[in-house]
Amino acid sequence: xxxxxxxxxxxxxxxxxxxxxxxxxxxxxxxxxxxxxxxxxxxxxxxxxxxxxxxxxxxxxxxxxxxxxxxxxxxxxxxxxxxxxxxxxxxxxxxxxxxxxxxxxxxxxxxxxxxxxxxxxxxxxxxxxxxxxxxxxxxxxxxxxxxx
Numbered sequence: 001x002x003x004x005x006x007x008x009x010x011x012x013x014x015x016x017x018x019x020x021x022x023x024x025x026x027x028x029x030x031x032x033x034x035x036x037x038x039x040x041x042x043x044x045x046x047x048x049x050x051x052x053x054x055x056x057x058x059x060x061x062x063x064x065x066x067x068x069x070x071x072x073x074x075x076x077x078x079x080x081x082x083x084x085x086x087x088x089x090x091x092x093x094x095x096x097x098x099x100x101x102x103x104x105x106x107x108x109x110x111x112x113x114x115x116x117x118x119x120x121x122x123x124x125x126x127x128x129x130x131x132x133x134x135x136x137x138x139x140x141x142x143x144x145x146x147x148x
Contacts, residue, residue, distance in 0.1 A: 057101065066094045072147035073097070080145060087141050099134050100142050106130070115140075 061069075074091045081089060092100075103118075112118060119136040 053102070053105075054098070057098065061101075063094065066097055069147070070094055070097050073142065073145050076147040077141070077145040087144070088137070089141060089145075092142060096134075096138075096142070100139065100146075103130065103134055103139060 070092050077089045077091075081087075107115070107118065110118075116136060118130045121131070
């Protein structure tokens with residue numbers, strides 16, 4: 001008998017299958033048909049067709065979470081300034097953070113090769129006034145210091 005013969009059981013050793021000790025193969029029990037009590041629907045988390053982008057954002061980031069992110073980002077900026085990094089910083093508020101996140105969504109939809117191109121105004125292909133929401137420097141400083 002060879003080592004590959006799975007019907008052989010060796011004493012004090014493992015055999016690959018030990019087929020003589022198992023019962024013969026049998027078909028499994030048929031599955032029962034799934035019948036839910038009501039018609040399944042997509043759960044919308046309370047989102048309607050009339051929900052604003054701000055309402056959608058607040059479904060996932062409540063005011064407390066946004067405040068914590070702002071506090072941690074402000075602390076990180078103060079640490080970086082203490083380490084000698086030079087940038088102009090003023091504490092961000094939840095409104096500033098929401099503008100920043102909104103701008104990230106805008107950048108995800110409208111892709112440009114460089115981040116600085118969102119603030120160009122002298123080209124015929126400039127985008128519609130992102131500077132009215134946030135300056136380029138403010139956006140960059142927040143992105144450098146953002147902490148969860």
